[in-house]
Amino acid sequence: MALVNLERVWKSYKKGRDHVEVLNDISFRANSRDFVALMGPSGSGKTTMLNLIGGLDRPTSGVVTVNDLVLNNLSSGKLARWRSESIGFVFQFYNLLPVFSARQNVELPLLLTKLGRKQRKKNAALALDIVGLSDRARHTPARLSGGQQQRVAIARAIVADPKILVCDEPTGDLDRSTAIEILRLLQVLNQEHDKTIIMVTHDPKAAEYAKRTMLLDKGKLVSSLLQPKVGAEAEA
Amino acid sequence: MTTFGFLIKSMFRRKLLVSLSMLSLTTAFLLFILLRSVAVLFSGDFASVSDVRMQTASKYAIILLLPHSYGEEIAAVEGVRDITFASWFGGVFKEGDDSAMTFAVDPSTYFEVHENYQISSEHLDAFLELRTAAVAPEAIMDRYDLEVGQKVPVTSSIFPTANGEPWTFDLVGTYSSKNEVEADYLPFLFHYEYLKEATGVSDVGWYTFTIEDPEKASEIAQIIDSKFENTADATKTMTESEAMKNWMSQIGDIGLMMNGIIGAVFFTMLLLTANTMIHSYRQRIPDLAVLKTLGFSNNKVAGIMLFESLLFCTTSAAVGIGVATLALNGIGPFLPVGFVLAVTGPTLIWGASIALGLGLVIGLVPAISANRLVIVNALHTK
Numbered sequence: 001m002a003l004v005n006l007e008r009v010w011k012s013y014k015k016g017r018d019h020v021e022v023l024n025d026i027s028f029r030a031n032s033r034d035f036v037a038l039m040g041p042s043g044s045g046k047t048t049m050l051n052l053i054g055g056l057d058r059p060t061s062g063v064v065t066v067n068d069l070v071l072n073n074l075s076s077g078k079l080a081r082w083r084s085e086s087i088g089f090v091f092q093f094y095n096l097l098p099v100f101s102a103r104q105n106v107e108l109p110l111l112l113t114k115l116g117r118k119q120r121k122k123n124a125a126l127a128l129d130i131v132g133l134s135d136r137a138r139h140t141p142a143r144l145s146g147g148q149q150q151r152v153a154i155a156r157a158i159v160a161d162p163k164i165l166v167c168d169e170p171t172g173d174l175d176r177s178t179a180i181e182i183l184r185l186l187q188v189l190n191q192e193h194d195k196t197i198i199m200v201t202h203d204p205k206a207a208e209y210a211k212r213t214m215l216l217d218k219g220k221l222v223s224s225l226l227q228p229k230v231g232a233e234a235e236a
Numbered sequence: 237m238t239t240f241g242f243l244i245k246s247m248f249r250r251k252l253l254v255s256l257s258m259l260s261l262t263t264a265f266l267l268f269i270l271l272r273s274v275a276v277l278f279s280g281d282f283a284s285v286s287d288v289r290m291q292t293a294s295k296y297a298i299i300l301l302l303p304h305s306y307g308e309e310i311a312a313v314e315g316v317r318d319i320t321f322a323s324w325f326g327g328v329f330k331e332g333d334d335s336a337m338t339f340a341v342d343p344s345t346y347f348e349v350h351e352n353y354q355i356s357s358e359h360l361d362a363f364l365e366l367r368t369a370a371v372a373p374e375a376i377m378d379r380y381d382l383e384v385g386q387k388v389p390v391t392s393s394i395f396p397t398a399n400g401e402p403w404t405f406d407l408v409g410t411y412s413s414k415n416e417v418e419a420d421y422l423p424f425l426f427h428y429e430y431l432k433e434a435t436g437v438s439d440v441g442w443y444t445f446t447i448e449d450p451e452k453a454s455e456i457a458q459i460i461d462s463k464f465e466n467t468a469d470a471t472k473t474m475t476e477s478e479a480m481k482n483w484m485s486q487i488g489d490i491g492l493m494m495n496g497i498i499g500a501v502f503f504t505m506l507l508l509t510a511n512t513m514i515h516s517y518r519q520r521i522p523d524l525a526v527l528k529t530l531g532f533s534n535n536k537v538a539g540i541m542l543f544e545s546l547l548f549c550t551t552s553a554a555v556g557i558g559v560a561t562l563a564l565n566g567i568g569p570f571l572p573v574g575f576v577l578a579v580t581g582p583t584l585i586w587g588a589s590i591a592l593g594l595g596l597v598i599g600l601v602p603a604i605s606a607n608r609l610v611i612v613n614a615l616h617t618k
Contacts (some may be wrong), residue, residue, distance in 0.1 A: 058575075080533040080536075081533070083530070112531050121237075
C-alpha cells in the first residue's frame with residue numbers, strides 16, 4: 001500500500017463568475033521513503049496537489065489517502081491534529097514567526113504534544129542539530145540568512161518526527177549554492193531519516209535531487225520520470 | 237518555551253504598539269476607578285445609613301432652620317420612638333482648611349437615637365456634664381491631631397463669635413460607629429445649649445428620630461410634613477438613607493456626570509483598542525496560517541486571539557485599578573473630613589466585569605476571523 005495515494009482527484013474553485021478547474025482527475029502514489037519532485041508551469045496545480053496531500057485543502061471529488069487514512073472525511077479539528085502528527089511543511093519563504101528564536105520556532109509544533117518543557121527543548125535542539133544550526137538556536141529569523149532560515153523551517157518540519165515532508169519551492173528564494181545545501185539536507189532526511197518527501201519546484205536542477213519527478217500541466221499529470229542519482233546519493 | 241510564554245511573546249509582537257495601547261487602557265481604568273469612587277461618594281450609596289431612623293429638615297434647603305417647637309409635635313406622632321436634633325455648625329479646625337462636619341446636638345438624646353454610634357459611658361457622662369464639652373470621632377482626632385482633655389479652637393462662618401475669636405470646646409471624649417464605612421463620616425459633636433447660649437439661636441437644623449416600624453416610614457413622613465405644610469417652615473421628612481441621598485443631590489448630580497464621563501472614556505477606549513486588536517490580527521494573518529498549518533486547530537487559533545484580548549484588557553485593568561487605589565490612598569489626607577474616596581467592592585466588580593467584557597468584545601471579531609481563516613489563502617497574505 002502506498003503511503004500517499006490520490007485517487008481520481010478533482011479540485012476546482014470559483015473565481016468570480018468563473019469555475020476554475022485546478023486538478024483534473026489526478027491519481028498519484030508515493031511510497032514510504034519516496035522523494036518526489038512535482039514540476040510544471042505556473043498554474044498547473046502543483047501547490048494545490050501539495051496542499052491536498054498535506055491536509056491543508058480538500059478535494060472537490062476523489063479520495064486522498066495518507067498512511068491508510070482517508071483525509072476527505074476528517075473534520076477540520078481532526079485534520080489539524082493529523083497534520084501536527086504526520087506532516088512536516090517547508091515553504092518557499094520559510095514562514096518562521098519573527099518574534100521567536102530559531103529554537104522556539106522549531107519548538108512550536110511540540111506545543112501541541114504532551115511533551116514536557118524540557119523534552120520539547122531537547123527535541124528542538126536535536127532537530128536544529130540535524131540541520132546543522134545548533135549554534136544559531138537563540139537567533140531570531142531576522143538575524144539568520146535565507147539558507148539558515150530554511151534550515152530552521154526544515155528543523156521545525158521534522159521536530160515532531162512526521163513520516164512525510166511536503167516542501168513548496170523550498171529553494172525558490174535561495175541562491176544556487178545555498179539551494180544545493182538545502183536539497184542535500186532533504187536528501188539526507190529522505191535517505192537517513194526515512195522521510196517521504198514531496199517537493200514542488202520550478203527548478204529542474206532541484207528536481208534532480210528527488211528520486212523521481214512528476215510533471216503536471218493544466219491540472220493533469222502528464223509524465224513521471226526516475227532521476228539519475230545526484231548529490232549525497234550519488235556521492236554515497 | 238511554555239504555552240503561556242508563547243502567548244505572551246505573540247501578544248507583544250509589536251512591543252511599542254501593544255505597550256502604548258495598554259497604557260491607554262490602563263489610564264482609562266485609572267480614570268474609571270477615580271471617577272467611579274467620586275460617583276459612589278455623591279450617589280449617597282452609604283451602606284451604614286438606616287431606614288429605621290428618619291429625619292425632618294426644611295423642605296427647601298438643609299441649611300434653613302426649623303423651630304425648636306417642632307420637636308414635641310414630631311415626638312407626638314404615632315410610631316415615633318426617640319427623637320433628637322442637630323444643627324450644622326460648619327466648623328473649621330485649621331486655618332485655610334475646609335470645614336469639617338461639626339454638629340451642635342442634644343447629648344442627652346443624640347446617642348439614644350443614633351444607636352449605631354459607640355461611646356463609653358465615661359466619655360458620655362463627661363459630655364453631658366460640661367456645657368462646653370465636645371466629642372470627636374477618630375477620623376477628626378487623627379486629622380487634626382487632637383487628644384482627649386485638650387481645648388479645641390474651632391471657627392465657624394455660620395455662627396461666628398461676637399468678638400471674631402474661635403469657639404473653644406473641651407474635648408472630653410471620642411466615639412465611633414459600629415459600621416466601619418460610616419466611621420469616616422462621623423461629625424464632631426458639641427452641646428446645642430452652648431451654641432444657643434452664645435448666639436441666641438433657638439431654632440435647630442433638623443430632627444432625627446427612630447420609628448417602631450420601618451414599613452410605616454412613608455406614612456409617618458406624610459403625617460409630619462402635612463402638620464407643617466402651610467407654615468413658613470415647611471418640612472421634608474424622609475428616612476436617613478433618603479436624606480443622605482437628598483443632601484448629596486443638592487451638591488449636584490455628580491454621580492450622573494461621572495458615569496457619563498466614564499461611559500465616554502470607555503466608548504473611546506473600546507474603539508481604540510478594537511482598532512489595535514484588528515490591526516494586530518491583520519498583521520498576523522500569515523503567522524496564524526502557519527500555526528494552523530503546523531496543526532493548531534481553528535478553535536486553538538481563535539482561542540489565542542481571544543486570550544490575548546482578555547489578557548490585554550485584564551492586565552491593563554489590574555494595573556489601572558492598582559494605581560488608582562494607591563492614588564486614592566495618597567489623596568485621602570488632603571480631602572475634607574467626611575469625604576472618603578475609596579475603591580469599593582462593587583467598583584472592583586464593575587472594573588473586573590468591564591475588563592472581561594471589553595476583552596471579549598474586542599477579541600471576538602479577531603477570534604472569529606482567525607477561526608475562519610483559510611490556510612491556503614492566508615499563507616500567501618503579506
